[in-house]
Amino acid sequence: MLKFLLTLSLGVFCVSPLQAGDITPVTKTCLPGAKQVHCERWVKDFKTAMDLAHKGDHGAQETVAFCLSTSCHGAVAIDRVASCSWHLVIANSGAATVLDGSNLRNTCRPMTPAEKDQARALSRDLVQKIYKRPMVTTDQM
Template sequence: MLKLLLAVSIGALFVSPLEAGETKPVTKACQPGAKHCERWTAEFAAALQQALKGNHAAQQTVAFCLSSGCRDAVVIDKVAACSWHLVIANSGAATVLDSSNLRHTCRPMTPAQKDEARANARELVRKIYNRDPAATDQM
């Protein structure tokens, strides 16, 4: 039982950025000595904490890692990446590059994936900014 509780508490550090109640890991286990993987895993974890506090640069890092895998340290999740790009678009600090990244990430997805990304982004915007997202999402 103690092992289970320890595993669950450690696993809580690596849960999906979209739903903390889920146990879907987004970081990968790094191979011993894989310094780039360890660095990106740590950077992703730190960025995720800051992104949830509204830090624009951290939100960009989270979206980038979920889209690219950050040198194989993070599980690629296009829906989650799109969700974060939608959050960035609703941050009030979005740039032209952010809009381009949103279109590049989100447009190729299926309608069901886009709906899921919108729903996840809606929850994140409410959690981070205490308001509803803008009506347009630029997808």
């Protein structure tokens, strides 16, 4: 517990609060081998999806959220908070499906209360930036 608190306190001093413009998922360098071509394709597809997601493309938003939670064959660094944020954006898009709601619950519910608060704040900024309106509160988390 002491290690956790120490790590948390260091993080407070070393990391500034994130805003919507700061959600820049990290694509990874694909390792040489049999899966390299597949990984490189996912890196390219993820970057394209990220651009389209910021323009409100529902399918691209789903791809971004999926890759952030699964790494898309090692192409993207897993970021549960960012993935949850994108699932909340999808829930606020007006085009969410039952599957999107299930993905939101499966991604966000296991997170800590602090991670959920961070995801809500990030998604609030994204919804405002993408849809030019405030986020609708959801209790699905």
